[in-house]
């Protein structure tokens with residue numbers, strides 16, 4: 001490697017026809033550059049979309065009631081019904097595959113009148129009644145205080161957990177909302193926690209306007225009887241959520257006299273299914289990127305191989321002289337392969353650096369302009385991908401140099417010497 | 421030093437086969453200085469290239485310093501050329517991007533002699549050729565005579581047993597030709613076998629023995 005004569009020769013060869021060297025190098029540069037940009041953008045898209053899930057447990061399912069579509073057990077079709085507290089007990093009792101069960105009931109916000117008041121300030125916010133388990137299924141970021149706990153549920157305490165946007169609306173900058181009281185639909189609640197969403201963009205905005213109350217408190221305070229709005233459920237770690245989904249729905253249908261064949265009466269959303277679909281999509285994108293990227297790269301490498309063939313032909317006589325003076329085939333081959341590797345690696349490394357640089361620039365611009373980047377977060381490539389790409393380059397360089405190098409030593413020394 | 425028996429060589433181009441060497445027998449002793457003469461196209465270069473292991477032959481036998489030369493691997497051939505032989509060509513064949521010193525040092529490079537050491541040795545040889553001041557010049561900055569002296573220094577640096585020169589004065593004017601011949605005679609005086617291909621009479625006269633080739637056969641051996 002530290003053989004000056006080798007480097008001198010490489011320098012001579014690459015310098016001899018600068019435009020040609022540049023164009024050849026550009027082929028490889030472009031291949032790696034495109035690969036980096038496409039992989040980086042793919043990653044950015046994936047990060048963006050994945051962040052929209054927040055920290056939500058992907059093995060979760062959400063279940064709510066809808067109108068029945070089949071008449072059953074004397075009930076007509078089109079019947080409205082509600083889940084209730086007994087369902088909670090029944091589910092807990094008969095489906096051990098469930099890890100977290102979080103019943104919820106919603107109290108407002110959808111009504112377009114101010115429902116939360118503090119002094120002279122007021123606003124429209126979503127009011128949720130929740131169990132502590134909800135923060136395990138779809139966690140929030142607590143800036144101070146805490147989420148609802150078991151005692152809040154048991155004692156039906158009048159406490160509230162509020163989002164950062166709620167704070168902005170109801171409090172001034174230098175007020176500490178913790179332990180302060182706010183009036184929610186006519187009833188006073190004490191603030192015990194402040195959170196921010198783990199999502200990004202509009203979804204985060206929405207979540208930051210939520211107010212969480214203890215489920216039992218809300219049910220009683222606003223006269224919901226024992227109705228339950230919907231269930232959030234996660235399965236035990238080693239059990240597919242679809243099993244839990246199916247068992248729970250079957251149980252709920254039985255308990256509420258819904259026909260087993262009724263597809264619409266129980267609304268449900270399986271996050272895992274959506275998540276898997278998304279992962280499949282991203283896998284497809286990445287596969288495509290690698291195919292297109294390596295294709296471009298391959299074109300560049302073939303260009304290098306081509307040029308090396310031309311170079312070897314041009315230098316036939318020189319190589320003949322070297323062989324007459326005692327250069328072994330290995331010496332000749334290794335020299336040519338090294339030229340090829342230097343060209344590809346150098347050009348490729350440059351492509352890598354420029355590609356990563358451009359991604360960083362995009363990052364910087366996204367950050368500094370505060371663009372809505374809900375779907376595109378921190379584009380970039382992993383270090384391991386960069387190392388892989390460089391390894392591929394070196395291997396490609398060797399392969400690209402191999403054919404010309406073998407051709408250089410395949411002619412007899414005398415034929416090489418005679419070549420004009 | 422060199423023994424060849426019944427060497428035949430044909431060139432095949434497409435459908436045609438050209439029988440160039442038609443059974444050459446030749447013995448050259450260590451320390452001899454001989455010239456090979458003959459009309460253009462008579463096969464002088466072909467013979468010299470076979471002696472230089474740059475080309476192969478079709479039939480016959482060739483021994484170089486007791487080693488049978490036949491279908492050697494290119495690796496072995498390269499090593500033999502490097503250790504045993506020194507070449508001087510009509511067109512000098514210097515490497516264009518290496519300066520005089522680096523050109524001279526090339527054979528040692530292929531022996532993996534460290535750069536510093538081989539350049540030092542190369543300087544010695546250049547000094548012997550009276551070219552010390554030109555050591556760092558590229559070939560295209562040298563005159564024909566200077567180039568050929570660099571080439572001779574390069575041929576000598578590996579301490580070869582045989583120098584093979586194919587029309588070494590062919591591209592030089594007469595005074596420079598004489599200088600080059602002086603050098604080759606000095607080289608021979610140190611005990612190195614020298615074989616010169618030429619078609620100039622006064623060049624041939626300065627060797628001890630002249631071999632004449634006509635139409636692929638040795639037709640005459642003259643002791644000068």
Ligand SMILES: Nc1ncnc2c1ncn2[C@@H]1O[C@H](COP(=O)(O)OP(=O)(O)O)[C@@H](O)[C@H]1O
Pocket residue numbers: 431432433438440458459460461462463464465466467
């Ligand atoms: N590589 C080759 N392929 C075909 N014919 C060749 C080749 N080299 C030489 N010849 C032919 O062989 C004959 C002898 O060539 P050469 O040995 O170079 O002659 P000389 O050196 O005596 O002038 C010539 O007719 C030449 O054209």
Ligand SMILES: [Mg+2]
Pocket residue numbers: 464465466
């Ligand atoms: Mg000739």
